[in-house]
Amino acid sequence: MTDTASDPVARSEARPAYRRAHATDLRATGEPFQWAFGGMLALGILMIASLLGLVLWNGVATFWPKRIAALTLVDGARVAGEAGRVEAYRVPADTLAKLPAERRAAIAGADGLAERTLYRVGNYDIYNDDFRWVSDFEIAKVEHPAGLLTVERLEWGLLVGSLKAAMVGGVALPADRLTPAGLAEPHATAQARRQAIRHIERDLIGDINHRINRERLRLRSVELSQGADSAEYARAKTAADARIAEWQKQYETFAAQAKALRDEDAKDTVTYVEIGGKEKTIALSSVVRHFRANETDLGDRVGIYLARWWEFLSTEPREANTEGGILPAIFGTVAMTLLLVVFVAPFGIVTALYLREYARQGRLVSIVRISVNNLAGVPSIVYGVFGLGFFAYLMGGTIDSLFFPERLPNPTFGTGGLLWSSLTLAVLTVPVVIVATEEALAAVPRSMREGALACGASKWQTIRTIVLPRAMPGIMTGIILAMARGMGEVAPLMLVGVVKLAPELPIDGYFPFIHLERSFMHLGFHIYDVGFQSRNSEAGKPMVFVTTLLLILLIVVMNATAIYVRNRLRRRFAGSQF
Numbered sequence: 001m002t003d004t005a006s007d008p009v010a011r012s013e014a015r016p017a018y019r020r021a022h023a024t025d026l027r028a029t030g031e032p033f034q035w036a037f038g039g040m041l042a043l044g045i046l047m048i049a050s051l052l053g054l055v056l057w058n059g060v061a062t063f064w065p066k067r068i069a070a071l072t073l074v075d076g077a078r079v080a081g082e083a084g085r086v087e088a089y090r091v092p093a094d095t096l097a098k099l100p101a102e103r104r105a106a107i108a109g110a111d112g113l114a115e116r117t118l119y120r121v122g123n124y125d126i127y128n129d130d131f132r133w134v135s136d137f138e139i140a141k142v143e144h145p146a147g148l149l150t151v152e153r154l155e156w157g158l159l160v161g162s163l164k165a166a167m168v169g170g171v172a173l174p175a176d177r178l179t180p181a182g183l184a185e186p187h188a189t190a191q192a193r194r195q196a197i198r199h200i201e202r203d204l205i206g207d208i209n210h211r212i213n214r215e216r217l218r219l220r221s222v223e224l225s226q227g228a229d230s231a232e233y234a235r236a237k238t239a240a241d242a243r244i245a246e247w248q249k250q251y252e253t254f255a256a257q258a259k260a261l262r263d264e265d266a267k268d269t270v271t272y273v274e275i276g277g278k279e280k281t282i283a284l285s286s287v288v289r290h291f292r293a294n295e296t297d298l299g300d301r302v303g304i305y306l307a308r309w310w311e312f313l314s315t316e317p318r319e320a321n322t323e324g325g326i327l328p329a330i331f332g333t334v335a336m337t338l339l340l341v342v343f344v345a346p347f348g349i350v351t352a353l354y355l356r357e358y359a360r361q362g363r364l365v366s367i368v369r370i371s372v373n374n375l376a377g378v379p380s381i382v383y384g385v386f387g388l389g390f391f392a393y394l395m396g397g398t399i400d401s402l403f404f405p406e407r408l409p410n411p412t413f414g415t416g417g418l419l420w421s422s423l424t425l426a427v428l429t430v431p432v433v434i435v436a437t438e439e440a441l442a443a444v445p446r447s448m449r450e451g452a453l454a455c456g457a458s459k460w461q462t463i464r465t466i467v468l469p470r471a472m473p474g475i476m477t478g479i480i481l482a483m484a485r486g487m488g489e490v491a492p493l494m495l496v497g498v499v500k501l502a503p504e505l506p507i508d509g510y511f512p513f514i515h516l517e518r519s520f521m522h523l524g525f526h527i528y529d530v531g532f533q534s535r536n537s538e539a540g541k542p543m544v545f546v547t548t549l550l551l552i553l554l555i556v557v558m559n560a561t562a563i564y565v566r567n568r569l570r571r572r573f574a575g576s577q578f
Contacts, residue, residue, distance in 0.1 A: 052552070059549030062542040063308035065301050068148045068160060068293045069119070070275060071134060072141040079134060080148055080160050080275040081119035082293075088113045091135075103137045118538070122151075122158030123274050130157060131538045144294045149180070151272060152288040157319055157539065161272040164279060170267040180290055183270065190268045190285035193261055200258045208251045210510060215240045220406040312546065317501065321530050322540045326547060328502050330554070332418070332520035333487060335506060337558065339422035339516075340429065340486045345479055347426065348433025355434070356441045357463055369438075376431040384492030387424030392416055392496060396517075412517050416497035418506050419516035424496050425489060429482035436481065440474025441467060469569075476566035480559050487555050490524035498525045500533075523551040 066082040073079065091107055091114050099107070107114050116135040124130050151159035166173040168186040177183065219233075219240045226232040268284040288311070291304060315325035359365050396413035404412040413419070444467050452462040490498075499519040506518045527547050530540040 055545055055548050055552065058542070058545035062546045063305050063312070065150065065291070065293060065296060065304045067144055068150060070143045070145050070148065071119075071139050072143070073134070073138050074140045075138075078275045079119060079121060079132060081121035081132065082150075082160075084118040084120060084131070086115055086117050088115050091137075099137060107137070120158065120538075122160045123278075123280070124158075125156040126274060126278050126280065130536050146292065146295050148275070148292070148294060149272065149290050150293040151290040152323075153282065154286045154288060154318060157323060159272055159274070159280065161274040161280070163270070164273045165271040166284070167267060167269045168284075180292065183284070183290075186268060187284055187287060190265065190283070190287075193265050194285040197258050197261045197265070200254050200261070204254045205251060205258075208247045208254070212244050212247055215243055217406045224405055313550075317526075320534050321500065321526060322534050322536070322543055326521075326523065326526060326550070328505060329521040329523045329526045329547075330550070331505055331507075332498075332502070333523045333551070333554065334558075336418060336422050336425070336493075336520065336522065337483055337487045339418065340425045341479060341483055343423055343426035344430050344433055344482055344486075348430045348478065348482075349437050349475060351430070352434045352437035352441065353463065356438050357459070357467070372431045372434050376435075379491075380428060380489055381491040381495075383424055383428040384495035386427070387420055387492060387496040388416065391420040391423055396420065415517075416495065416519060417517040418497060418520050421493050421497040421520070424492050425486040428489065428492065429486050432482045432485065433475075433478040436478025437471070437475045440471035440478075443474060444470050469572075473566045473570045476562060476569065480562040480566070483562065484555055484559055487558070488524060488551070490522065490528060493522055493525060498522045500525075500529050523547055523554070527551070 068080055069083050071079040088110075090112050096104055096107065096112075114135055114137055116133045119132050119134055120130060121127065121132050122130060147162045148160065149162055151161065153159055163178045163180075163183075166178060166183060166186075173182070173186075219236055222233050222236045265283060265285050269281050270284050270287065271279055271281040273279045289304070289307065291300070296304070312325045313330070314327055316328060317326060318324035355365060355368065392413075392415055396411065396415065396417075399413040400408060400411055448466050448470070449462055452466045453459070457465070497519050499521065502519050502521045504515075504518060506515050506520055507513060508515070527544055530547065531537065531544040534540040
């Protein structure tokens with residue numbers, strides 16, 4: 001063996017130094033890496049599809065009416081509610097010790113685990129809880145009785161029980177009318193009365209309060225400009241007091257009408273009794289809808305499902321945002337996104353045009369480009385702090401001191417609002433538009449520019465008529481990306497204008513009709529608030545899924561609209577390379 005190792009000729013005969021391969025080594029072709037890259041892509045798509053599927057399934061199923069199960073427990077207690085998710089859990093030792101021997105043996109055979117179901121029992125004002133876990137070993141019997149009602153209320157959430165009595169106009173209804181169908185007519189009348197009360201208190205009395213407040217601000221303006229001892233202020237005060245006195249009379253008239261309607265409304269009541277025997281009497285007008293959950297057919301369920309969706313899309317939230325609709329959040333999200341596009345598009349396009357077409361390429365321009373690219377990596381909350389400090393406090397405070405001194409110390413623009421939120425997100429997303437626009441401008445063939453210049457066009461005429469139209473599809477791509485990111489951002493908005501519940505929309509019937517200084521609601525913040533800030537996360541979970549689904553659909557619709565515009569521009573210049 002020593003001879004073989006020391007003799008190169010012998011070693012060469014025993015094992016050739018090079019042997020020709022008859023097949024290509026996979027490592028040489030790079031195919032394993034292609035498989036790895038493809039696998040990672042497939043895994044990413046699978047994860048995204050799973051998330052979207054989870055949101056879609058839970059969001060679509062949220063409003064579907066469920067049956068009510070009436071449980072008789074082993075200890076004789078009764079529980080009624082809508083069955084939710086089921087899970088296995090380890091039974092505590094003290095609970096296990098109280099169980100009969102056969103149940104302990106069954107749990108021991110399952111490795112100490114037992115199944116339990118989460119029931120939405122409602123009746124929060126009675127039991128101080130909306131949900132209850134019930135273990136399988138606690139249940140003696142499960143029924144679905146016909147008389148149980150699902151009652152949706154304006155306050156205290158869901159009520160599960162049966163009808164016991166009803167008063168209409170102070171007169172008790174006969175027993176044969178104690179059904180949802182028998183109460184349909186007085187229920188519709190009570191709801192119309194509630195709408196009338198709301199119209200008086202919110203619209204008519206709200207209008208008087210607005211006029212009185214505006215008159216006081218006008219008087220305060222005269223005081224600041226002319227002085228409290230001037231004759232102008234005295235005349236203005238006399239006139240203002242007269243007008244306010246007249247409006248005060250109207251206020252008292254409307255308040256009396258609202259009180260009369262409330263007194264009449266108090267005569268229409270309905271009494272429910274829950275499965276444990278406790279009664280609850282509420283105003284008939286506070287019932288949103290009630291139905292016999294175990295007796296509804298498919299048509300009734302579809303009608304209830306669509307009615308719940310319409311309520312969700314067209315009304316305001318209630319019950320700490322866990323019930324009702326999200327119309328203000330939809331409006332605020334769309335308005336903020338449109339304003340974001342209005343601000344970010346011209347600023348980003350003009351900046352990219354200067355950098356690409358006019359600026360002398362050099363170190364300074366390179367530094368600017370690097371800075372723009374780095375801005376895209378700054379955490380969004382930093383933009384929120386910047387927006388609060390620069391836009392709200394500095395710019396807004398200056399606007400207040402110059403144009404709204406009579407409102408101080410209450411700020412008008414000196415706090416968060418729709419305008420500052422849109423500008424903050426415009427700053428956050430402008431690097432995306434600048435980079436995309438520069439790429440689109442660079443993609444326009446140089447020969448087109450030279451041809452236009454050779455024909456006598458100026459540089460601006462060349463950019464306006466040749467370069468910009470052909471770069472527009474690429475610019476639209478940047479705007480779409482900016483719009484999608486801006487619509488989904490929440491962190492900076494929490495500092496510059498988004499609130500849990502906005503009493504007024506940024507648009508109303510009072511001059512100047514569009515109030516950009518007002519705070520607003522946002523779908524992203526609504527999801528955070530309902531999911532993590534509500535008193536009961538289980539009660540808010542369905543609203544989280546359905547609001548997430550709506551936000552995704554809204555992003556898809558707005559992006560699809562922008563993509564449609566981009567594709568039309570692309571077809572218009574089909575002869576180019578776009």
